[in-house]
Amino acid sequence: MATRLLIVYASQTETGRARTLVDAAAAGAREEPGVDTVILRADAAGPDDLLACSGLLLVTPEHFGYMAGKLKDFFDRTYYPVEGRTVGLPYALMVSCGNDGRGTVSAVERIVAGYRWKAVAPPLRVIGAPSPAQLTEAHDLGLALATGLSLNAF
Ligand SMILES: Cc1cc2nc3c(=O)[nH]c(=O)nc-3n(C[C@H](O)[C@H](O)[C@H](O)COP(=O)(O)O)c2cc1C
Numbered sequence: 001m002a003t004r005l006l007i008v009y010a011s012q013t014e015t016g017r018a019r020t021l022v023d024a025a026a027a028g029a030r031e032e033p034g035v036d037t038v039i040l041r042a043d044a045a046g047p048d049d050l051l052a053c054s055g056l057l058l059v060t061p062e063h064f065g066y067m068a069g070k071l072k073d074f075f076d077r078t079y080y081p082v083e084g085r086t087v088g089l090p091y092a093l094m095v096s097c098g099n100d101g102r103g104t105v106s107a108v109e110r111i112v113a114g115y116r117w118k119a120v121a122p123p124l125r126v127i128g129a130p131s132p133a134q135l136t137e138a139h140d141l142g143l144a145l146a147t148g149l150s151l152n153a154f
Pocket residue numbers: 010011012013015016017018019061062063064065066096097098099100101128129
C-alpha cells in the first residue's frame with residue numbers, strides 16, 4: 001500500500017477558513033515526495049478512504065461549541081464499518097473557530113478514542129482568520145505528519 005496521508009475536512013464554504021488551513025497543511029505534506037496526500041471533504045469520505053490511508057489529518061470549524069455536522073456524520077458513517085481495523089492510525093486535528101474551539105477538540109478526541117487512533121501532534125486551534133504565522137503552523141503540521149509517515153516514525 002502506498003503511504004497516504006488523508007486530509008478529511010469540513011468548511012462552511014470552499015474558500016472558508018478551515019479550507020485555507022487544509023491547503024496550507026497539504027502544501028507542507030506535499031513537500032514529502034514519498035507520501036500521497038489526498039484531500040476529501042467529510043461528506044465525500046467514507047470507510048474505504050480510512051482503510052486506504054496510513055495517517056489522517058482532521059480539519060473542522062467549530063459550530064455551536066462542537067465539530068461541524070459533516071465531520072460528525074463522517075464519524076457516524078465510518079465507525080462500525082472500520083471498527084478494529086484502524087487501531088493506532090496516526091492522526092492530528094486542526095480546528096478553525098471564532099473564539100474558542102476547545103469544545104470541538106474535546107468532542108473529536110472522545111470520538112477518536114473509540115477508533116483508538118494515535119494523536120501524533122497537539123491539536124491546532126486557530127481563532128479567527130488564519131494569520132500568516134498560523135498558516136505556517138498548518139503547513140509545518142502537514143509536513144511533520146507526512147515526514148513521520150514516510151519514515152514510519154509513528
Ligand atoms: C453555525 C455556526 C456556528 C458557530 N459556532 C461557533 C462556536 O460555537 N464557537 C466558535 O468559536 N466559533 C463558532 N463559529 C465560528 C466559526 O467556527 C469560524 O468562523 C470558523 O473560522 C469558520 O470556518 P469556515 O470558514 O471554514 O467555515 C460558528 C460559525 C457558524 C457558521
